[in-house]
Amino acid sequence: MEVFLQVLVNGLMLGGLFAIIGIGLTLIFGIVKVINFAHGEFLMVGMYAAFLLTTALDVHPYTTAIAVIPLLFVFGMLTQRFLIQPLMNARDDHIQIFVTVGLSTALINLALLVFGAEFATTPPSGLRTALEIGPVRVLVGQLVVFGAATLLVVGLTLYLNNTQFGRAIRAVAQNRAAARLMGINVNWVYIVTFGLGAACVGLAASLIAPLYPTSQTIGTYFVLIAFVVVVLGGMGSITGAFLGAMVIGLIDSFSAYYIGSDLREVAVFTVFLLILILRPQGLFGGRQTLSHVS
Amino acid sequence: MMLEVRHVDAGYGATTILNDVSLTVDEGEVVTIVGANGAGKTTTLRTISSLIKPTSGSVLFDGEDISRKGADEIVEMGITMIPEGRQLFPDMTVRENLMMGAFKKSARAHQADTLEEVLDLFPRVHERLDQNANSLSGGEQQMVAIARGLMARPRLLMFDEPSLGLAPIIVTQVFEVIDKIVATGATVLIVEQNVFHTLKAADRGYVLENGAIVMADKADALLDNEHVRKAYLGI
Numbered sequence: 001m002e003v004f005l006q007v008l009v010n011g012l013m014l015g016g017l018f019a020i021i022g023i024g025l026t027l028i029f030g031i032v033k034v035i036n037f038a039h040g041e042f043l044m045v046g047m048y049a050a051f052l053l054t055t056a057l058d059v060h061p062y063t064t065a066i067a068v069i070p071l072l073f074v075f076g077m078l079t080q081r082f083l084i085q086p087l088m089n090a091r092d093d094h095i096q097i098f099v100t101v102g103l104s105t106a107l108i109n110l111a112l113l114v115f116g117a118e119f120a121t122t123p124p125s126g127l128r129t130a131l132e133i134g135p136v137r138v139l140v141g142q143l144v145v146f147g148a149a150t151l152l153v154v155g156l157t158l159y160l161n162n163t164q165f166g167r168a169i170r171a172v173a174q175n176r177a178a179a180r181l182m183g184i185n186v187n188w189v190y191i192v193t194f195g196l197g198a199a200c201v202g203l204a205a206s207l208i209a210p211l212y213p214t215s216q217t218i219g220t221y222f223v224l225i226a227f228v229v230v231v232l233g234g235m236g237s238i239t240g241a242f243l244g245a246m247v248i249g250l251i252d253s254f255s256a257y258y259i260g261s262d263l264r265e266v267a268v269f270t271v272f273l274l275i276l277i278l279r280p281q282g283l284f285g286g287r288q289t290l291s292h293v294s
Numbered sequence: 295m296m297l298e299v300r301h302v303d304a305g306y307g308a309t310t311i312l313n314d315v316s317l318t319v320d321e322g323e324v325v326t327i328v329g330a331n332g333a334g335k336t337t338t339l340r341t342i343s344s345l346i347k348p349t350s351g352s353v354l355f356d357g358e359d360i361s362r363k364g365a366d367e368i369v370e371m372g373i374t375m376i377p378e379g380r381q382l383f384p385d386m387t388v389r390e391n392l393m394m395g396a397f398k399k400s401a402r403a404h405q406a407d408t409l410e411e412v413l414d415l416f417p418r419v420h421e422r423l424d425q426n427a428n429s430l431s432g433g434e435q436q437m438v439a440i441a442r443g444l445m446a447r448p449r450l451l452m453f454d455e456p457s458l459g460l461a462p463i464i465v466t467q468v469f470e471v472i473d474k475i476v477a478t479g480a481t482v483l484i485v486e487q488n489v490f491h492t493l494k495a496a497d498r499g500y501v502l503e504n505g506a507i508v509m510a511d512k513a514d515a516l517l518d519n520e521h522v523r524k525a526y527l528g529i
Contacts, residue, residue, distance in 0.1 A: 164397065171383050171394050178381035180345065183369030183398035
């Protein structure tokens, strides 16, 4: 029973990690309708930034979020404005995919050039200390990630439902043409949304950096799972992505313990394929918009 | 002159639809554009809204050339179009749809007052405020679309086929609402397939055929015109 509880908690903590990375991706997908293949590299950029700031300024890694979140926000805005927007009206939507794939490759190689092939290890600053809560053990840093992911879901949902600009973001997702007739600058909404999606991953970067060593390929690993999470969540639903992340985290954790840790990814992707075949609209979605965030 | 469309050519991609279209709307006037399907009526409204840019000619609002401005700037300046086919935000409540109508800066401050005024015109919309827009009937949706347009407190209100696809009894209700809006002294440019009713409500009208204005006159003169009666009124 104690083992079961531990495996359950491990799964939820892992889910928190996937959620905090997947939420930004689902926001961009749900509103801008662009699949950001560079999302993992945004995370990588954020983690390097967190690493550099932590070591250079000798501060707690969490403190770097003050700088990393705005940095990624601006980075996301620039990506949308100068790479995606010029192609928004291209005859073939798929061309945007190639742009984000290109950006991803460019960032990986740029990081290799700047940081070399070695891992950049952000000081753990006590975040890899285990807390004993009853029969289970959790790392402090994992608990913070889980809490932050939960707050992010609640915060974004409140923002999208209760502010004028948040509603404008949903309006653009639901009917772009009508949104323009309301006087909404649709291109600006896309730029801000891309920025917000990237900012989410900026927060993730500062929280994850002390837990995992940073490398050029760190994003590739996480983002693959993030895509699974987005699809499971129903493509563009924030709460759906959060729940999808929990499902994947639990499958990962339980299969690692009860089947074998070599087979955890096999288990995750087998379940993913089964769900795609049986329920292509995702576990928690159906509609393609961010409308059902409430 | 509030609105002046001067020698406009416009279309989609390589397809030109409007050919040297000129028209004017003065403050307080109700003007209609009459024409067959595909004549370019919607294209004219879309050009004024800056959803498409004219390839030549210009659109002036209060004497200022607005043909190169963004669609959002046009709305901010006071031109609101109620589009064909309702175009509501389906997964938003009626209230949220109306709030989006008052998105532009100059309308946002008066949002609460405007909402009260607008709901007086639309008692049915009032009852549906907290329902999702996609749960409404077609007629109710059209009422919300008109109410949403009014939320912007536009100086020039443009209707694109407000009665299209609605049951006859609903059409009557839509026209009652439009008549009420006209009675408040609003400046209106309306495109509508129900030519008879629209010409009755309008001060002036233009007849658009194959993307060109072929006739412009007082509305009652157009109602008596032989060509209009034959081609558009079926008399």
